Amino acid sequence: MPEAPVAEPQPLSASDHAAPGGGTAVAVRALRHTYGELSVIESLDLAAAPHEVVGIIGPSGCGKTTLLELIAGLQRATAGEIVVAGEHAPRSRLASCAYMPQRDLLLPWLPAIDNAALALRNRGRRRAAARRAAAPLFERFGLAGFELARPGELSGGMRQRVAFLRTLLAGKPVLLLDEPFGGLDAITRAEMQEWLAGALDAEPRTVVLVTHDVEEALYLCDRVAVLSARPARVVAELTSPDPRATPRTEAVTAAEFSARRERAMRALIEGMR
């Protein structure tokens, strides 16, 4: 696996979004969702400022993925309000959100670069033009030379990078990442967390990151919401003063980090009761 190069911040012409400032990119208010009799989400509130990275941790099966699908407008909430980039309607929210599922779901019949450029193709760009737009990202995010590789020829970490570039190239202001590194081994996962930190530094976006890895959430996110067991509500919120700034090993061994991790763990255990 090649090293992820430290990326120079360079705006993406196709997706240069409003800089951080006033307003909220994502706002969830009094959200409730049920599947028939089963109550999955109960009075949940959550907000993300533009270019903020918000983490969501919670016990497995607590409705984290459902929450992302509700935000994206892929499902309709039973009750409550969701606003993404000022839009309320599910269809309009879908236009502002790019969703990255846990498994990379790369299309095996397309080379890596065409997988990454899928959104551009869907918007009517020709293949050559879509590839030209995607190629600089392969350079910058440690995938140079693998543009034409088939997904089956890539390692798990590299597949996940291609999947992230595909999400990035959708050019949406809000990225919804559903356990993006859940399927990777511990070492690759640590590498990918640093890689994502660098990528978000170069391409700032509003991110809602679902994970079950407390360390990953605290290292990558400006703010972490801890969810209770089903029906999910926010039981604690932790802010990290300056996440992603220091190398991961340094960051996660710092005393304040350990303190935050302990608070998060305690909140998780509280929320399970």
Added chain:
Amino acid sequence: MSKLAPLAIVVALLGAWELAARWDLIADALSIEPFLIPAPSDIATALWEDRELLADDAWVTLQEVVLGFGVAVIAGVLFAVPLHLSTALRQAFYPILVASQTIPIIVVAPILVVWFGFGIGPKLAIIALICFFPITVNTLDGLRSVEPDLVKMMRTLDASRWQLFRRVEAPTALPYFFSGAKIAVAVAVIGAVFGEWSGSDSGLGHLMLQASAQLLTARLFAAVVILSAFAIGLFWLLGALERRVAWWGPRGG
């Protein structure tokens, strides 16, 4: 070694058959005239000596098989795609498609001959009727096997319904289509023979009827050998095509 195993089995069987026929073992056991049991060597001789006769009829049958299979492929895909895209159509037509397979072709074939004559028409209809079904069912299964997560992801990547079909569903279904097509091509040959038995003036099926009436059993078997060769050859061709154009499937290269 694994490739030689089927060959070794065939050689052993042919050898046993040759000896059994030469020593009249089979004819004695069945209490029939020995000339009715041709040895493999007799069949090979018939293949060579009747080669011009066989070639003419084989050419007719091959055309029927290839054209009938082609009609089945087109019909199979034309059924599968709308049935996939519309739940209402699937609920309305899928049971009818299944019911169509319960119609005994042996009964239908003579009717088709009455309607369409002795030409190639009824043969194509019979082959297509037998062959479209595995193609439709497999292609439909393939189209429906796309993961829901992939569909959601494509929606957030701004894919239209057509783009979802073209970029995700159709390539996913392609290896399934080939599975169905390979089953279909193997039975297409049987369909052609059925069609010719129901009424024809040429083709290997017609030749078999005549050879049977004249007790030319070696020629009869020679026709069977050619029919098998067609089925095997077409099956192999489809497999080769599948490895080239649907290499991401289970049998991909």
